[in-house]
Amino acid sequence: MTAWRQDFHRHPELGFEEHRTAARVAERLRGWGIAVTEGIAGTGVVGTLQGRPGNRAIGLRADMDALAMTEATGLDYASETPGRMHACGHDGHTTMLLGAAEWLASNRHRFAGTVQLIFQPAEESLGGARVMVEQGLFERFPVDAVYGIHNLPGLPLGTIAVPKGPVLASSDTWEVTFTGAGTHGAKPHLGTDATLAAAQFITALQAIAAREVDPLATAVVSVGHMAAGNPAAPNVIPATVFLKGTARALTEPVRGQIEARIGEIAQAVATLHRLRAEPRYIRRLSPTVNHAAQAAVMVQAATGTAAAVQDDHPPITAGEDFSEFLAARPGAYAWLGTGDPAHPEGVHHNPHFDFADAALPHGVAFWCNLVERELA
Ligand SMILES: [Zn+2]
Ligand SMILES: [Zn+2]
Structure with a gap:
């Protein structure tokens, strides 16, 4: 053998x-x-x-x-x-x-x-x-x-x-695109800043596991990828930010809770910053x-x-x-x-x-x- x-x-x-x-x-x-x-x-x-x-x-x-x-x-x-x-x-x-x-x-x-x-x-x-x-x-x-x-x-x-x-946990992939109005880095008031929305979204995301799911249950939401702007243009506020990550849960109810809240948080942050969010949740593996x-x-x-x-x-x-x-x-x-x-x-x-x-x-x-x- x-x-x-x-x-x-x-x-x-x-x-x-x-x-x-x-x-x-x-x-x-x-x-x-x-x-x-x-x-x-x-x-x-x-x-x-x-x-x-x-x-x-x-x-x-x-x-x-x-x-x-x-x-x-x-x-x-x-x-x-x-x-x-x-x-x-x-x-x-x-x-x-x-x-x-x-x-x-x-x-x-x-x-x-x-x-x-x-x-x-x-x-x-x-x-x-x-x-x-x-x-x-x-x-x-x-x-x-x-x-x-x-x-x-x-x-x-x-x-x-x-x-x-x-x-073992469920293993799902989520994505969010924030689309604002790109502008000159020196004149942020002339656009809507998708990077600020993305930063707030990432912070709020961790409240799902920390504040919303029962502490005795298991929830993991991780950001695995971020893409925005161009390193050659640090004086440009990019029009879009794309985020992608993984979500894990041990039960279907918690999995559903994570799925719903990722979308709601993305939309709420977009509303706050007067721009658009397109969340997507891809169910891959059940627990x-x-x-x-x-x-x-x-x-x-x-x-x-x-x-x-x-x-x-x-x-x-x-x-x-x-x-x-x-x-x-x-x-x-x-x-x-x-x-x-x-x-x-x-x-x-x-x-x-x-x-x-x-x-x-x-x-x-x-x-x-x-x-x-x-x-x-
Ligand atoms: Zn393996
Ligand atoms: Zn294996």
Whole structure:
């Protein structure tokens, strides 16, 4: 498995471009006698594995995509593709599901029913899960429940943590354009200043999290981009300011509250300064929230195989499109601890990140135990 993982690491591919990865996955699954369907959501692969006769079916999901980053690990199996890097450990996720597939394929007597092995494209930003669901994933490959695992370097190696409710936040993008009347920098009274409006908007924005959302709930609104004027013309008050950022919440009501207030604050600030605001809120990912029954199954599956089990891990404000699967079917998502003294640079999306191969057998044991319990 270490060889497979390091091969995937060496050849990272962006979302919907995982042609080599998907081909390797399909080839290995077929080699173990597993029925393979390719081309779901472009580069997605589903392996269908039958055990003893049984009516139940479950889905296990691994994501396959890498990031548009330049790797700085200096490892001998570092990315060979400039500007592409497995910096979220999806090379490890793909490998663990392959490892589980091989074991399950040679131990079909140990479970009754069907395991759908879902190899998903484009988890990072491009919404591969939604495309799979829209292309009839669960109609073509019915499941009673769907499960996901993600590595977490902040947890000790081999620990399995299953959040009770919210696991990850919604991840949305917002934009606001303030349009005033540009003027001479020395004569502001002859125009309307979009930069002043933008400054007030940014300050007021933080009142959403600080003053409007319940302090015991979670809300994040961050400005990620600002564009206005020309550095060669500091004596010009620009006519427009464009702002763009991200918003995160753990529940739909708070997500809706943020969406509504960003628009209202933009309009109110524009009115105050006698100019125009055009706010836009783009819903990208819903919060990932575990279903109670399936979270309990994951805890049971971890007990006995994992180095340690946490059944109350706090949520994280990153986003995950596994939420698309959970909107369609019951299921749950667990963190696999990959904290490893050999890999001190344990931060996702960091150019020094590397999945800890020592975690591979822990993930495989967890997957196999989950199948044996769910399809007993
Ligand atoms: Zn990621
Ligand atoms: Zn990831």
